Amino acid sequence: MSERKIPKEVIEEVERLREEIEYHNYRYYVLNDPVITDEEYDKLMRRLIELERMYPELVTPDSPTQRVGGKVLEGFKTVKHSVPMLSLDNTYNEEEILEFDRRVKKTLQEAEVEYVAELKIDGVSIALRYENGKFVLGATRGDGIEGEDVSENVKTVRSIPLRLRKPVTVEVRGEIYMPVDEFKRLNDEREEEGLPPFANPRNAAAGTLRQLNTALVAARRLDSFIYYVVHPENYGLKTQWEALQFLKELGFKVNPHSKLCKNIQEVIDYWREWEERKKELDYWVDGVVVKVNRFDFQRILGETSKAPRWAIAFKFPAEQARTRVLDVTIQV
Numbered sequence: 162m163s164e165r166k167i168p169k170e171v172i173e174e175v176e177r178l179r180e181e182i183e184y185h186n187y188r189y190y191v192l193n194d195p196v197i198t199d200e201e202y203d204k205l206m207r208r209l210i211e212l213e214r215m216y217p218e219l220v221t222p223d224s225p226t227q228r229v230g231g232k233v234l235e236g237f238k239t240v241k242h243s244v245p246m247l248s249l250d251n252t253y254n255e256e257e258i259l260e261f262d263r264r265v266k267k268t269l270q271e272a273e274v275e276y277v278a279e280l281k282i283d284g285v286s287i288a289l290r291y292e293n294g295k296f297v298l299g300a301t302r303g304d305g306i307e308g309e310d311v312s313e314n315v316k317t318v319r320s321i322p323l324r325l326r327k328p329v330t331v332e333v334r335g336e337i338y339m340p341v342d343e344f345k346r347l348n349d350e351r352e353e354e355g356l357p358p359f360a361n362p363r364n365a366a367a368g369t370l371r372q373l374n375t376a377l378v379a380a381r382r383l384d385s386f387i388y389y390v391v392h393p394e395n396y397g398l399k400t401q402w403e404a405l406q407f408l409k410e411l412g413f414k415v416n417p418h419s420k421l422c423k424n425i426q427e428v429i430d431y432w433r434e435w436e437e438r439k440k441e442l443d444y445w446v447d448g449v450v451v452k453v454n455r456f457d458f459q460r461i462l463g464e465t466s467k468a469p470r471w472a473i474a475f476k477f478p479a480e481q482a483r484t485r486v487l488d489v490t491i492q493v
């Protein structure tokens with residue numbers, strides 16, 4: 162068949178619709194501050210779906226129409242991480258976090274060290290790659306060295322941008338989680354269908370990301386918080402706090418409660434505050450991640466094969482034993 166000529170104005174309309182729809186996704190799902198009504202949004206999306214149906218050759222992997230899923234995959238390819246996805250050592254009380262601070266200061270020979278305190282979301286770790294600002298890969302943590310390519314499922318997470326607000330080539334990492342009210346709705350649905358309920362939102366998010374039917378993933382409301390830039394020095398970033406601002410500028414959803422702490426006492430105050438306030442949140446958190454803020458200090462402290470020496474998880478006391486017993490990772 163001869164290459165059909167696509168009218169220039171169609172190509173321009175498709176491109177404009179994509180930009181506009183992704184912008185409204187950003188406003189609604191990242192900023193939680195929409196500027197158009199749902200009806201106006203649906204109208205834009207219906208027009209784009211119609212044009213892509215008329216001209217399938219115009220469909221691109223990063224088109225917002227790919228967010229509604231509809232593919233049934235055979236399986237997930239394995240992908241090697243560019244740098245390992247490390248885990249975190251745990252501390253459970255103030256004495257242990259003070260010990261962490263002492264060890265950091267001793268290694269650095271510094272009297273004062275700033276930290277960034279970030280809520281530890283009870284979700285699934287994810288690595289996201291972008292080339293010239295376009296989404297190209299979403300991978301699970303796996304064993305930290307290799308993970309699964311779950312890109313088709315990640316595209317259905319509305320708060321994860323398909324196009325960044327700057328055309329940079331970057332890899333970022335964060336957490337995909339299921340909001341509590343979606344977790345409850347899903348478990349009610351499973352009960353009606355005679356299926357076993359998920360033990361917690363983390364298992365529900367993990368089980369959803371492992372689904373091969375992307376339309377099913379799109380039907381479940383997963384969300385995200387991004388907290389890490391791979392090779393931040395490549396972007397002129399000197400601290401974790403600057404990295405979080407950079408992630409926001411790129412269009413990622415960054416947790417609004419992170420705090421730059423002048424010293425470990427401010428970290429402890431933050432941990433006490435959120436031990437109380439966590440019930441206000443519409444997602445589960447199991448602690449606070451404490452990170453040495455300056456990247457030059459992080460480089461001096463380094464990492465073991467498993468975890469950084471410049472970061473630690475400061476866990477909240479576990480709820481009553483019941484949830485701990487239930488909290489087994491059910492392989493779906």
Ligand SMILES: CC(C)(CNC(=O)c1ccc(Oc2ccccc2)cc1)c1ccc2c(N)nc(N)nc2n1
Pocket residue numbers: 244245246247248249279280281282336388389450464469472
């Ligand atoms: C700090 C880090 C472990 C990420 N960092 C890394 O994975 C990482 C990976 C290679 C690094 O450097 C290397 C580069 C090359 C080779 C080896 C290490 C440095 C950090 C982490 C882990 C879990 C987190 C979580 N659940 N919530 C928040 N809020 N933050 C978290 N932060």
